[in-house]
Amino acid sequence: MKIFVTDHAGVEHELEALEGWRVMEVIRDWNVGIKAECGGACACATCHVYVDPEWVDRLIPMSDEEEERLDDAMAVKSNSRLSCQLLMSDELDGLRVRLAPGSEPEELAA
């Protein structure tokens, strides 16, 4: 299965993903550039992504924890999600997301 990720420079990457992986882990392991400081513990909000509008309703709803954590993120929109809270499954094959401000790794951050 695959996901499509637009990086901080606006370049789209097609990434091979495995079932059960967090979307954040896929993005991190392919070195697209995501901070994901807490490593997926829903404690940092630096894995913030914007989900393609076509996909928003196809994702599992946010937990209270994710919603609370997103409050700390920058530039939150109605299609914001924390990519560490999205688990890859057949239903998410072809998912499209864009990395949001604040999720830049150190080397890209100003």
Ligand code: FES
């Ligand atoms: Fe920290 Fe997702 S990696 S909240």
